[in-house]
Amino acid sequence: MGKQSIEQLQKVATQLRRDVLRMVHAVQSGHPGAPLGCAEFFVALYFDQLHHNPDFKMDGKGEDLFFLSNGHLSAGWYSVLARSGYFPVEELKTFRKLNSRLQGHPATHEHLPGIRVASGSLGQGLSVAIGVAQAKKIEKDDKLVYILMGDGELQEGQIWEAAMYAAHQKVDNLIATVDYNGQQIDGPTEKIMDLKNLKAKWESFGWVVNEITNGNDMQSVLDGLEKAKELAGKGKPVVNLLYTEMGYGVDFMVGTHKWHGSPPNDEQLANALGQLEETLGDY
Amino acid sequence: MSLDLKFTYTEKKDTRSGFGDGFLEAGRKNPNVVGLCADLIGSLKMGDFQKEFPERFFQTGIAEANMIGISAGLAIGGKIPFAGTFANFATGRVYDQIRQSVAYSDKNVKICASHAGLTLGEDGATHQILEDLGMMKMLPHMTVINPCDYNQTKAATLAIAEHEGPVYLRFGRPSWPIFTPKDQKFEIGKAWKMIDGKDVTIFATGHLVWEAVVAEAMLREEGIHAEVINIHTIKPLDEEAILESVKKTGCAVSAEEHQINGGLGDSIAQTLIRHNPAPLEYVGVNDSFGESGTPTQLLEKYGLNAENIVKAAKAAIARK
Numbered sequence: 001m002g003k004q005s006i007e008q009l010q011k012v013a014t015q016l017r018r019d020v021l022r023m024v025h026a027v028q029s030g031h032p033g034a035p036l037g038c039a040e041f042f043v044a045l046y047f048d049q050l051h052h053n054p055d056f057k058m059d060g061k062g063e064d065l066f067f068l069s070n071g072h073l074s075a076g077w078y079s080v081l082a083r084s085g086y087f088p089v090e091e092l093k094t095f096r097k098l099n100s101r102l103q104g105h106p107a108t109h110e111h112l113p114g115i116r117v118a119s120g121s122l123g124q125g126l127s128v129a130i131g132v133a134q135a136k137k138i139e140k141d142d143k144l145v146y147i148l149m150g151d152g153e154l155q156e157g158q159i160w161e162a163a164m165y166a167a168h169q170k171v172d173n174l175i176a177t178v179d180y181n182g183q184q185i186d187g188p189t190e191k192i193m194d195l196k197n198l199k200a201k202w203e204s205f206g207w208v209v210n211e212i213t214n215g216n217d218m219q220s221v222l223d224g225l226e227k228a229k230e231l232a233g234k235g236k237p238v239v240n241l242l243y244t245e246m247g248y249g250v251d252f253m254v255g256t257h258k259w260h261g262s263p264p265n266d267e268q269l270a271n272a273l274g275q276l277e278e279t280l281g282d283y
Numbered sequence: 284m285s286l287d288l289k290f291t292y293t294e295k296k297d298t299r300s301g302f303g304d305g306f307l308e309a310g311r312k313n314p315n316v317v318g319l320c321a322d323l324i325g326s327l328k329m330g331d332f333q334k335e336f337p338e339r340f341f342q343t344g345i346a347e348a349n350m351i352g353i354s355a356g357l358a359i360g361g362k363i364p365f366a367g368t369f370a371n372f373a374t375g376r377v378y379d380q381i382r383q384s385v386a387y388s389d390k391n392v393k394i395c396a397s398h399a400g401l402t403l404g405e406d407g408a409t410h411q412i413l414e415d416l417g418m419m420k421m422l423p424h425m426t427v428i429n430p431c432d433y434n435q436t437k438a439a440t441l442a443i444a445e446h447e448g449p450v451y452l453r454f455g456r457p458s459w460p461i462f463t464p465k466d467q468k469f470e471i472g473k474a475w476k477m478i479d480g481k482d483v484t485i486f487a488t489g490h491l492v493w494e495a496v497v498a499e500a501m502l503r504e505e506g507i508h509a510e511v512i513n514i515h516t517i518k519p520l521d522e523e524a525i526l527e528s529v530k531k532t533g534c535a536v537s538a539e540e541h542q543i544n545g546g547l548g549d550s551i552a553q554t555l556i557r558h559n560p561a562p563l564e565y566v567g568v569n570d571s572f573g574e575s576g577t578p579t580q581l582l583e584k585y586g587l588n589a590e591n592i593v594k595a596a597k598a599a600i601a602r603k
């Protein structure tokens with residue numbers, strides 16, 4: 001896939017937001033908030049950064065691989081996978097329905113191209129990504145492994161087991177990203193379980209921290225991911241702190257945990273879609 | 284004791300050594316075999332592999348959840364990971380990780396669990412897991428194996444390296460009679476009829492297969508002919524072998540170093556109840572935790588030794 005202009009990438013991100021809203025609205029279930037906030041990240045990664053092959057191979061040898069640890073962002077991931085050619089865009093309409101490959105949370109069981117491990121129970125993805133990165137090292141495969149986690153997800157102990165391990169083992173072909181939206185189900189992370197100084201935490205675990213301070217600006221995300229790539233391969237694992245807004249792109253959804261896992265009703269959907277141009281054609 | 288045993292031994296060894304030796308051999312045969320351990324390399328006997336293949340071995344520190352996740356990732360990358368720790372920490376502590384990242388995701392991960400059951404001994408109940416077979420057999424996609432001695436454990440370890448899919452391999456700590464053949468062929472899911480009989484079938488797994496062999500000789504002295512079947516694979520269960528034997532003997536005993544609830548006996552009961560409801564007596568731990576003691580003392584106190592199998596066999600026969 002040739003490089004696309006910022007404008008084109010932004011169009012994909014806008015379409016991704018429409019896809020997510022229409023998907024969760026159609027089944028009146030699912031999680032719109034975080035995927036709206038991660039639209040730029042998903043698109044920058046799949047349409048610009050990853051050396052990947054939509055003709056899906058499970059072992060991903062010779063490719064950059066992405067893993068979604070916060071599996072509840074499934075709607076966003078499915079959209080970007082479909083829009084980048086892993087499966088027909090039409091299939092997005094089966095999201096969360098009986099007999100679909102697009103399970104509520106990502107799964108390998110139905111063989112949806114692009115998915116290599118199930119996620120949904122939080123806290124497990126970083127460990128899996130580390131294992132894949134180490135397999136690449138054994139194979140002398142110089143491609144990278146990417147993984148996205150939620151900030152609330154960092155409250156899980158397994159994340160810090162994995163963080164300690166990756167630094168100790170010098171897993172430097174790994175680029176983790178934290179969706180730093182400051183929100184989780186029951187409220188702002190600050191109130192639920194304050195993450196305090198995340199940068200210092202990761203650094204003290206032996207990681208290189210790369211702050212992407214405007215995670216909802218395509219250029220900033222592209223620059224940030226480019227920088228992360230430069231930081232990789234130098235003996236330490238890399239983590240991006242991606243500052244995003246939950247619900248970004250829809251004025252009444254932005255910045256609140258209330259849209260973590262609630263679908264819009266008909267009226268809200270119409271309002272939201274009115275704010276997001278249909279750029280690539282709805283599924 | 285001058286019992287006329289159908290199987291005898293000249294040497295005793297721990298089943299975990301069978302695992303360690305099998306693991307090394309599997310590593311020599313297949314460069315994709317890799318190992319992980321959570322600070323128990325010596326206890327799991329994984330040290331020889333680590334020495335020979337340092338670049339294929341990962342010390343995870345005391346972080347079992349992470350170890351299971353990394354194993355799933357290595358499997359995605361085409362490796363065949365053997366993740367080792369004590370059976371308690373290999374199952375109960377990481378059930379959700381195994382469930383989501385390994386079983387549901389159908390990853391070719393081998394969970395290698397030592398120090399299972401009461402025969403772990405003096406460390407006591409915190410370490411003596413008696414629920415692991417139940418937890419693991421309930422997981423869709425999971426193969427569950429519990430070999431009986433050094434030779435069978437070694438053979439099982441080699442066999443699971445060649446089997447595609449998640450496996451739970453359970454073995455133990457104590458020195459135990461080696462009574463099955465060296466370099467035996469291990470067929471996953473295929474029960475092994477060790478001794479022919481006609482009055483009662485003893486289905487045994489793990490260390491209790493030896494107790495079953497002893498029980499058979501004790502029963503024979505009293506004129507009772509027990510059939511002994513080694514169920515090394517709890518799942519998939521060899522239902523055909525079970526039904527064929529019970530059709531002949533008319534009753535059965537299950538023997539395992541595990542809770543009765545959820546163990547091998549439970550699986551056999553399900554099979555019998557559906558196809559041939561025959562009397563079945565359980566030899567296993569009856570809804571309790573263990574405690575400190577020697578393996579022999581514990582098997583006696585919790586009712587898992589040859590004498591208990593003899594009693595159970597007579598009880599089953601009486602119910603025919």
Ligand SMILES: Cc1ncc(C[n+]2csc(CCOP(=O)(O)OP(=O)(O)O)c2C)c(N)n1
Nearest residue numbers: 034120121122150151152153183184185260
């Ligand atoms: C192990 C586990 N515990 C609880 C949940 C329920 N849960 C789903 S999403 C979520 C909040 C996660 O917060 P964060 O990672 O910040 O995601 P965001 O709300 O920003 O999308 C929780 C508690 C879960 N999926 N897994």
Ligand SMILES: [Mg+2]
Nearest residue numbers: 151152183184
């Ligand atoms: Mg969050």
